[in-house]
Amino acid sequence: MTRVLALLLALAAPAAAQPADPAPYRAAFDACAAGEAPRDCIGDTAQVCMEAEEGGYTTLGMTGCTMMEQGLWDEVLNAEWPGHRAAAQAQDEAERPYFDGQFSKADERLLAAQRAWIAFRDADCSAAGASWGSGSMRHIEYAGCSLHHTAERVLDLRALWARN
Amino acid sequence: MTRWLALVLLATPALADDLPFDPAIVEACFGSAPSADCIGRAAAACTAETGSNVGYARCNTAEWEVWDAELNRSYRALIDLTRAEDAELKDLGSALPPTEPTLRAAQRAWVAWRDAQCAYTRSTFGGGTGGGPAEAECRMRLTAEQALRLDAELAGQGG
Numbered sequence: 500m501t502r503v504l505a506l507l508l509a510l511a512a513p514a515a516a517q518p519a520d521p522a523p524y525r526a527a528f529d530a531c532a533a534g535e536a537p538r539d540c541i542g543d544t545a546q547v548c549m550e551a552e553e554g555g556y557t558t559l560g561m562t563g564c565t566m567m568e569q570g571l572w573d574e575v576l577n578a579e580w581p582g583h584r585a586a587a588q589a590q591d592e593a594e595r596p597y598f599d600g601q602f603s604k605a606d607e608r609l610l611a612a613q614r615a616w617i618a619f620r621d622a623d624c625s626a627a628g629a630s631w632g633s634g635s636m637r638h639i640e641y642a643g644c645s646l647h648h649t650a651e652r653v654l655d656l657r658a659l660w661a662r663n
Numbered sequence: 664m665t666r667w668l669a670l671v672l673l674a675t676p677a678l679a680d681d682l683p684f685d686p687a688i689v690e691a692c693f694g695s696a697p698s699a700d701c702i703g704r705a706a707a708a709c710t711a712e713t714g715s716n717v718g719y720a721r722c723n724t725a726e727w728e729v730w731d732a733e734l735n736r737s738y739r740a741l742i743d744l745t746r747a748e749d750a751e752l753k754d755l756g757s758a759l760p761p762t763e764p765t766l767r768a769a770q771r772a773w774v775a776w777r778d779a780q781c782a783y784t785r786s787t788f789g790g791g792t793g794g795g796p797a798e799a800e801c802r803m804r805l806t807a808e809q810a811l812r813l814d815a816e817l818a819g820q821g822g
Contacts, residue, residue, distance in 0.1 A: 587787070594789035602790035608783035615772075615779035622772035626765040630745075630820075632752070633759055659787060 516559050516638055518566035519548050528571050532653070541650040542643075544568040558635040565642035572649040579653065583609060586660045620648040682725055683712040689729040692807075693814065702807040705729070706800070720796040727803035734810035737817050738770060744820055777805045 521528075524544050531540035548564035549555035555564060584606060591603035624644035631637035685705060692701030709722030742763060749761040781801035788794035 590787060590789060598790045602786070602794075605783065605786040605789070608779070608786045612776070612779040612783040615776040619769070619772040619776035622765070622769040626762070626769035629760075629762045629765040632757075632762075659784065 516562040516566065516642075518570050519552055519560075519563040521567050521571055523551070524548055524567070525571065528568070532572070532575050537650075538654055541572075541647060542568070544571060545643075545646065558639060562638045562642050565639065565646050569642060569646040569649055572646065572653055576649060576653050576656075579656065583656050583660070616648075616652060620645060620652075623648065682709060682721055684709040684722055684725040686725075686729045689726055689733075692811075693733055699808070699811070702730075702804055702811075703800070706803060716792055716796045720799040723796065723799040723803045727799065727806055730803060730807040730810050734806055734813065737810060737813040741813055741817055741820075742766060744817070773809055777802065777809075780805065 524547060527547070528540075528544045531537055531543065534540075545561075545564045545568040548567060549561055552560055552564060554560040587605035587609045590605045594600070594603045624641050627644040628637040628641035631640050685708065688705035688708060689701075692704075703723075703726070706719075706722040706726040709725065710719045713719070713722060745763045745766055749763050752759055753761075781798045784801040785794040785798040788797055
């Protein structure tokens, strides 16, 4: 019993902030992410969560709400990713009969760009968090940085093919 | 008339002699709260006069050069500030790892991402002639966004 309690307490330590349950916020988030001006609502879901959840404005609460919205954007990114791959592959196929196929590189470069973006997001948010030293603000900062990068990535990837 | 032209040339010594590009339009965007609307304004004014894909690419490259100089300036200022803070914390006996290496790692990762992202943008044009100009626009835009982010960071740290 004592060991279980000790373990549970250890798991509840601040470093192990868990994302809030997205269920109550999903419908409003989806409506905005799929709507006309998704850029305007980046961060709104986290904000609503902080107001609604008990302890939403504690460090743990803010971090959990921000991680929750980051997770929702990540879901959108993953859901739309196959479409981006398909568009790049279709472009490559259409181009293949010409110039010996030397310009059929969209799919390969999309993958390279996405890998480079993940590395950039993580390095950038580590730097943003590090500027807060060991203070608990660094968790909120890291989560907020990751949320903004992920949301912007969703919109950037959409914009590239909307152009064509 | 000829004297006016001479003045215009003198005002833009570092840029291609015949490009109707005004760096002051870009510089007006510096340092303020990130205003993404500013990005591309100078290149657009330039392209309106040159027309053509080649003009578009050259105008965007000209704007990129101005943003790149601004990015280098803010990056160096941030590094200096961070290094000073790291040294101060160390003097106080702090066991915290220094922040400067994380900033350098982030900037290296940004450069790699910018290049990969703009290569991808180019490839979405296949063998079309729009690819080169689109890559130039992409590099200008991402550089500008990073410069404005670092400017804001610097302002937030009192730099």
